[in-house]
Amino acid sequence: MTAHHLATERAPALPEKWARSGPADFTSLSGRLSPNPAPNLDGVLGAAMSNPPVTITETAPDPKPRDVELFDARVHLKVATSQYAMHLSSDERARLFAEVDYLLETEAWDEENALPRQQSFLGFLRWTILSKNSSWTSLGLDGDGSILLAWKKGQNVLTANFVDANEAKWAAQLTIGSNKEVSVGQGPLKSFAEHAVFHLKRF
Amino acid sequence: MIKQEPYARPPITEVVLDLQFQTEISARDLERIRDKLKRFYPSIEPIRGLHLDIKENTTTPTFSINGFKLTSANGADIVLLNKTNIGTVRLAPYQGWDSLFKSTQTNFDLVLSVLKRPVITRIASRFINRLDIPFGNSAKITPADYSLVGVNLPQGLAKQSISETARIEFIEESEGLVVVINSGVVNPALIDHLSYLIDIDVIQQENVPLRYDDMWKRLSQFRSVKNKIFESCLTDAARALFR
Numbered sequence: 471m472t473a474h475h476l477a478t479e480r481a482p483a484l485p486e487k488w489a490r491s492g493p494a495d496f497t498s499l500s501g502r503l504s505p506n507p508a509p510n511l512d513g514v515l516g517a518a519m520s521n522p523p524v525t526i527t528e529t530a531p532d533p534k535p536r537d538v539e540l541f542d543a544r545v546h547l548k549v550a551t552s553q554y555a556m557h558l559s560s561d562e563r564a565r566l567f568a569e570v571d572y573l574l575e576t577e578a579w580d581e582e583n584a585l586p587r588q589q590s591f592l593g594f595l596r597w598t599i600l601s602k603n604s605s606w607t608s609l610g611l612d613g614d615g616s617i618l619l620a621w622k623k624g625q626n627v628l629t630a631n632f633v634d635a636n637e638a639k640w641a642a643q644l645t646i647g648s649n650k651e652v653s654v655g656q657g658p659l660k661s662f663a664e665h666a667v668f669h670l671k672r673f
Numbered sequence: 674m675i676k677q678e679p680y681a682r683p684p685i686t687e688v689v690l691d692l693q694f695q696t697e698i699s700a701r702d703l704e705r706i707r708d709k710l711k712r713f714y715p716s717i718e719p720i721r722g723l724h725l726d727i728k729e730n731t732t733t734p735t736f737s738i739n740g741f742k743l744t745s746a747n748g749a750d751i752v753l754l755n756k757t758n759i760g761t762v763r764l765a766p767y768q769g770w771d772s773l774f775k776s777t778q779t780n781f782d783l784v785l786s787v788l789k790r791p792v793i794t795r796i797a798s799r800f801i802n803r804l805d806i807p808f809g810n811s812a813k814i815t816p817a818d819y820s821l822v823g824v825n826l827p828q829g830l831a832k833q834s835i836s837e838t839a840r841i842e843f844i845e846e847s848e849g850l851v852v853v854i855n856s857g858v859v860n861p862a863l864i865d866h867l868s869y870l871i872d873i874d875v876i877q878q879e880n881v882p883l884r885y886d887d888m889w890k891r892l893s894q895f896r897s898v899k900n901k902i903f904e905s906c907l908t909d910a911a912r913a914l915f916r
Contacts, residue, residue, distance in 0.1 A: 552764035563766075
């Protein structure tokens with residue numbers, strides 16, 4: 471038996487810095503091809519550290535104008551989507567991009583809003599592919615940049631807040647006959663996928 | 674058997690066609706090329722470099738801009754413009770070789786509108802494929818059931834694999850091109866899946882044709898080479914994932 475023939479077990483959850491922390495990180499944009507690997511600065515920095523300590527500071531670049539910042543934020547979400555594009559239909563991708571463009575539109579942007587958090591957006595994408603559910607009514611942004619989803623039919627509402635790439639919070643408010651039911655939850659994306667099915671069936 | 678028909682959902686996450694220049698591009702010309710590309714790739718980020726000037730008692734760091742990463746509005750088309758090379762990148766969904774090749778030529782034409790007949794010393798392609806393998810009802814997945822490239826470990830040493838990466842470099846048979854394959858298990862992109870990467874670089878870094886039309890002809894030959902290598906690395910179980 472070889473290592474290649476060894477089985478790999480399920481990973482419990484996606485690490486926060488998932489794209490950089492894997493055992494083999496090939497997912498970066500290929501700035502360099504393999505025969506010319508990026509120069510290893512370890513030795514250089516090691517030599518520097520054996521002398522008096524060096525403080526490296528870089529002047530922060532000028533802040534971008536708001537319209538450029540929003541345009542770049544839209545592009546970053548679309549780049550993130552590309553890592554999952556093979557699991558989305560062209561219609562799903564087109565709808566998602568239209569929502570992203572709408573959400574981060576310069577004219578409608580509220581200065582109180584935070585730009586979307588990449589980890590929250592990844593959580594939304596991973597949940598979408600797992601649940602195969604694109605029936606949501608609207609996509610939104612929380613004050614801290616979390617991605618929000620909502621389903622609404624009559625007086626029934628289900629909302630979700632994607633905490634990070636692995637976890638979501640959700641709340642359901644349903645009117646069944648003359649009774650009102652309210653329930654909330656927080657847990658792994660897989661759990662929210664199951665709860666969403668349960669609540670949406672009762673809409 | 675080598676099958677080369679297009680897949681319904683190709684597992685390609687990123688492809689690059691890269692041209693390396695013999696002479697470094699000046700900072701001014703880099704900016705001029707950036708400005709030409711900006712129309713098609715409006716989101717621009719500088720690629721920064723760090724230079725350390727180390728003397729006996731002092732170390733002086735200097736930051737510089739080594740190039741630019743330019744991204745299209747759709748987030749799927751990117752140019753990596755450096756002092757020594759220009760890479761035309763396509764992220765998923767992959768639109769096919771012809772589209773990538775045409776974009777590479779268009780970007781190079783924009784370079785030629787600034788630089789006078791730069792000599793190309795290396796041409797290369799990179800195809801990064803990620804196999805997202807569902808666990809289904811099983812608790813474990815064996816990568817060898819999907820990929821024919823990987824590392825070997827003598828029997829009886831390991832109870833369970835923690836990580837697996839392999840790197841192979843060789844000169845391929847048909848065109849004499851240098852091939853580098855990096856493969857391995859990476860953090861899963863999807864829930865309840867194992868992600869296995871097969872990263873295939875095809876490179877010519879000697880005797881690159883000086884005439885541009887000959888260079889393009891040579892680069893177009895990379896297509897069948899990388900297809901053959903990719904197909905040779907897969908099992909039918911892997912192909913079934915993206916049909």
